[in-house]
Amino acid sequence: MKESSYSDTSNYLGRVRHRKHPSEVSPDADKANRSNLLVNDRNKYKSMLIRAYSSVWMIGGFSFIIYMGHLYIWALIVVVQIFMARELFSLLRRSNEERQLPGFRLLNWHFFFTAMLFTYGRFLTRQLVNTVTSDKLLCQLVSGLIKYQMFICYFLYIAGFVWFILTLKKKMYRYQFSQFAWTHMILLMVFIQSAFTVANIFEGIFWFLLPASLIIINDIAAYFFGFFFGRTPLIKLSPKKTWEGFIGASVTTLLSAFVLANIMGHFQWLTCPRKDLSTGWLHCDPGPLFKPEYFSLPALMHQWFPWKEVAILPVQCHALAFGLFASIIAPFGGFFASGFKRAFKLKDFGDSIPGHGGITDRMDCQMVMAVFAYIYHQSFVMPPSFSVETFLDQIIRNLTIEEQQLLYEQLGNFFQARQWLQA
Amino acid sequence: MQRENTMNILQRNHSGRVRHRRHSTEATPDINGPGGANLLVNDQNKYKSMFVRARSSLWMLLGFSLVVYMGHLYICGLIVGIQIFMARELFNLRKQANEDRQLPGFRLLNWYFFFTAMLFAYGRFVSQQLVNTVASDKPLYQVVNGLIKYQMFICYFLYIAGFMWFILTLKKRRYKYQFGQYAWTHMILLLVFAQSSFTVANIFEGIFWFLLPASLIVVNDVAAYFFGFFFGRTPLIKLSPKKTWEGFIGASFATILSAFMLANILGSFQWLTCPRKDLSTGWLHCDPGPLFKPKSYPLPGWLTTDNACSSFHFFQFSWKEFSVMPVQWHALALGLFASIIAPFGGFFASGLKRSFKIKDFGDTIPGHGGFTDRMDCQMMMAVFAYIYHQSFVVSQGFPVEMILDQILNHLTDEEQHDLHFLLGRILHERQLEQQ
Numbered sequence: 001m002k003e004s005s006y007s008d009t010s011n012y013l014g015r016v017r018h019r020k021h022p023s024e025v026s027p028d029a030d031k032a033n034r035s036n037l038l039v040n041d042r043n044k045y046k047s048m049l050i051r052a053y054s055s056v057w058m059i060g061g062f063s064f065i066i067y068m069g070h071l072y073i074w075a076l077i078v079v080v081q082i083f084m085a086r087e088l089f090s091l092l093r094r095s096n097e098e099r100q101l102p103g104f105r106l107l108n109w110h111f112f113f114t115a116m117l118f119t120y121g122r123f124l125t126r127q128l129v130n131t132v133t134s135d136k137l138l139c140q141l142v143s144g145l146i147k148y149q150m151f152i153c154y155f156l157y158i159a160g161f162v163w164f165i166l167t168l169k170k171k172m173y174r175y176q177f178s179q180f181a182w183t184h185m186i187l188l189m190v191f192i193q194s195a196f197t198v199a200n201i202f203e204g205i206f207w208f209l210l211p212a213s214l215i216i217i218n219d220i221a222a223y224f225f226g227f228f229f230g231r232t233p234l235i236k237l238s239p240k241k242t243w244e245g246f247i248g249a250s251v252t253t254l255l256s257a258f259v260l261a262n263i264m265g266h267f268q269w270l271t272c273p274r275k276d277l278s279t280g281w282l283h284c285d286p287g288p289l290f291k292p293e294y295f296s297l298p299a300l301m302h303q304w305f306p307w308k309e310v311a312i313l314p315v316q317c318h319a320l321a322f323g324l325f326a327s328i329i330a331p332f333g334g335f336f337a338s339g340f341k342r343a344f345k346l347k348d349f350g351d352s353i354p355g356h357g358g359i360t361d362r363m364d365c366q367m368v369m370a371v372f373a374y375i376y377h378q379s380f381v382m383p384p385s386f387s388v389e390t391f392l393d394q395i396i397r398n399l400t401i402e403e404q405q406l407l408y409e410q411l412g413n414f415f416q417a418r419q420w421l422q423a
Numbered sequence: 424m425q426r427e428n429t430m431n432i433l434q435r436n437h438s439g440r441v442r443h444r445r446h447s448t449e450a451t452p453d454i455n456g457p458g459g460a461n462l463l464v465n466d467q468n469k470y471k472s473m474f475v476r477a478r479s480s481l482w483m484l485l486g487f488s489l490v491v492y493m494g495h496l497y498i499c500g501l502i503v504g505i506q507i508f509m510a511r512e513l514f515n516l517r518k519q520a521n522e523d524r525q526l527p528g529f530r531l532l533n534w535y536f537f538f539t540a541m542l543f544a545y546g547r548f549v550s551q552q553l554v555n556t557v558a559s560d561k562p563l564y565q566v567v568n569g570l571i572k573y574q575m576f577i578c579y580f581l582y583i584a585g586f587m588w589f590i591l592t593l594k595k596r597r598y599k600y601q602f603g604q605y606a607w608t609h610m611i612l613l614l615v616f617a618q619s620s621f622t623v624a625n626i627f628e629g630i631f632w633f634l635l636p637a638s639l640i641v642v643n644d645v646a647a648y649f650f651g652f653f654f655g656r657t658p659l660i661k662l663s664p665k666k667t668w669e670g671f672i673g674a675s676f677a678t679i680l681s682a683f684m685l686a687n688i689l690g691s692f693q694w695l696t697c698p699r700k701d702l703s704t705g706w707l708h709c710d711p712g713p714l715f716k717p718k719s720y721p722l723p724g725w726l727t728t729d730n731a732c733s734s735f736h737f738f739q740f741s742w743k744e745f746s747v748m749p750v751q752w753h754a755l756a757l758g759l760f761a762s763i764i765a766p767f768g769g770f771f772a773s774g775l776k777r778s779f780k781i782k783d784f785g786d787t788i789p790g791h792g793g794f795t796d797r798m799d800c801q802m803m804m805a806v807f808a809y810i811y812h813q814s815f816v817v818s819q820g821f822p823v824e825m826i827l828d829q830i831l832n833h834l835t836d837e838e839q840h841d842l843h844f845l846l847g848r849i850l851h852e853r854q855l856e857q858q
Binding site for chain 2 (some may be wrong): 162173
């Protein structure tokens with residue numbers, strides 16, 4: 001394998017992965033440029049082939065899981081999380097210190113488990129409750145757990161905290177505290193984005209698939225635009241990125257956001273929210289966002305397009321916002337990861353995926369996008385959680401008949417009082 | 424005063440902070456001469472430092488009581504002030520002066536994230552109160568409502584802007600330092616804001632839910648100090664050599680007892696038990712709820728007869744029953760946590776100080792150290808108090824009142840009428856079915 005000749009750039013941890021790019025000239029090729037151009041070209045295309053090969057596998061697997069459904073996507077995200085956490089936990093660990101602290105790694109996974117219980121308990125309560133409503137006993141158990149979920153998770157965390165303090169060893173304080181802080185940062189990063197992703201999924205796979213696809217498109221477009229046209233470097237942090245790649249990818253991403261939203265918006269499998277944890281087919285009224293609105297084209301365009309009018313789903317305008325974020329701000333997630341790797345003198349976070357590095361390398365921009373997608377959805381797309389229907393639901397479900405009567409009377413009294421005040 | 428200074432000079436560490444908390448179990452390493460003369464010196468300094476501590480404690484207590492008397496808004500102001508000081512102390516901890524000179528504007532980034540976190544935390548927890556305060560003024564109400572609706576989005580974008588700013592200011596060869604500072608900033612803000620926002624949320628539920636936990640920590644600290652002062656012998660944990668098992672156990676008993684008593688005393692004041700619905704500062708009158716209504720329990724017969732010891736008459740056991748507010752049982756749980764688990768916050772802070780080789784987080788308070796030194800156990804207690812309140816206390820309140828509140832606050836007038844109409848119809852249909 002020719003790639004082993006590039007091991008001159010390996011760091012002390014022994015990880016060797018050197019991504020070649022036309023704008024990057026390897027130092028040993030400076031001397032005999034002409035004979036090396038051919039070598040460069042062959043290696044450039046070879047590494048592109050390897051990247052393309054693993055990309056195709058990833059995209060294929062991903063599409064399969066989307067076809068399988070919400071529950072399986074959730075499982076995929078959990079698995080990705082576990083791998084990311086493992087990569088990141090092992091990053092700053094120093095083996096000689098670890099030997100003197102048995103059980104310290106277990107602490108990391110304890111916090112991981114607590115975080116998982118907390119985030120999925122918070123975001124999936126409704127779905128969980130709806131799944132177990134048939135079985136009386138299980139329903140009571142689950143409702144009880146959910147009611148005290150915050151308390152249970154808090155106590156698990158406190159237990160881990162106390163455990164941490166009791167295992168503090170003299171002369172290892174600094175290492176242990178930095179590991180503790182590092183664990184918190186990792187868990188925060190990994191769980192916020194995955195919790196938001198899962199919440200989005202259950203609102204409709206569309207709200208997960210569109211942002212994720214936009215990031216992938218942005219990455220691929222940036223790679224190819226840079227491959228063919230790359231000339232002016234973008235930022236010192238990532239010398240492989242170029243302005244041509246950035247701008248070309250932005251335009252591509254915006255365009256595909258508009259088009260993809262239209263394509264995806266037609267599938268009920270993608271647009272319907274999932275109310276419970278089942279895996280069957282979904283049928284629902286997708287809502288006003290996914291109903292096409294017709295705009296008649298101006299006379300000029302009749303020459304190019306055979307159609308007299310164009311059907312646009314309102315959701316496509318939201319998709320433009322997604323595309324804008326994915327092309328301009330999400331790359332900063334990649335820059336952050338690059339800077340981080342530079343700070344700690346690593347080439348990659350791991351080596352699970354050939355040609356790409358570790359899972360964290362692939363997910364760095366996805367994380368920023370997932371958080372944005374959730375917050376955007378909550379602020380601009382989701383219907384308000386306080387409506388007549390939701391309250392009526394709550395009242396009928398949670399209050400006894402006497403309490404309902406009481407509520408009715410008190411509400412009536414309040415209306416009367418308000419009428420007197422206004423009169 | 425002079426003798427204390429000469430003692431302290433011998434204990435100066437590299438960052439120049441000199442504060443040596445004396446304790447009976449700790450013998451200063453430099454005094455190894457004849458025992459008799461040094462015991463007196465020890466005693467004099469021990470009492471002297473206790474006097475300094477007691478004086479600043481008294482001032483803190485007085486100031487705190489004044490703020491509690493003034494009201495909810497002023498307590499929030501106090502908490503915000505403490506937050507700012509704590510954040511400043513902690514930000515300064517890992518700053519390295521030479522590095523900072525080459526990175527202008529980097530400290531500004533810390534405070535920018537601080538501001539964003541404050542907007543987020545208080546926006547989330549105080550939004551209801553804010554809306555209620557401006558409900559009278561129509562245009563302001565619209566502005567505030569709009570801000571709250573998009574609050575999450577606004578805060579997110581402010582954070583992203585800070586994130587991008589951070590990345591654009593990364594300098595070659597300074598990456599490790601900058602990333603370390605970035606992570607440190609996040610940890611500090613998380614620590615400081617989680618506890619302060621929970622505290623503020625608790626305050627608006629009723630000052631009682633803030634004052635009781637805070638007092639229990641203070642009682643625990645003071646009791647542990649005095650029990651250790653007089654009886655301290657066996658060290659508790661290697662992290663804090665000053666703590667002793669006698670202090671710990673004595674303080675636990677004192678805390679649990681005072682939890683029970685204090686809850687009764689504090690629960691009788693409406694100023695402390697009524698929730699505050701808006702940001703006003705006037706007097707409060709409300710129905711405190713079933714938790715604060717005393718229930719009478721008849722005493723067992725053998726306590727009220729004359730067979731009991733004569734000393735029992737001091738406790739006025741001439742009554743046939745004694746009244747306990749249900750909230751006192753909750754207070755027992757709070758007391759248990761304050762005595763057993765909250766001290767781990769102190770151990771954590773001690774370990775942190777040890778790993779950074781500093782004596783104290785700051786030197787704002789004479790005899791005690793910095794704000795973070797005082798607040799380390801309070802932080803853990805505040806989080807517990809909030810979570811306990813949300814899990815066990817809130818759900819026992821008036822559900823009808825809660826839902827009524829929500830309906831009146833979140834629905835427009837028209838929607839409220841719609842709801843009323845629909846509910847009436849459902850109840851009517853149900854009545855018809857039963858007949």
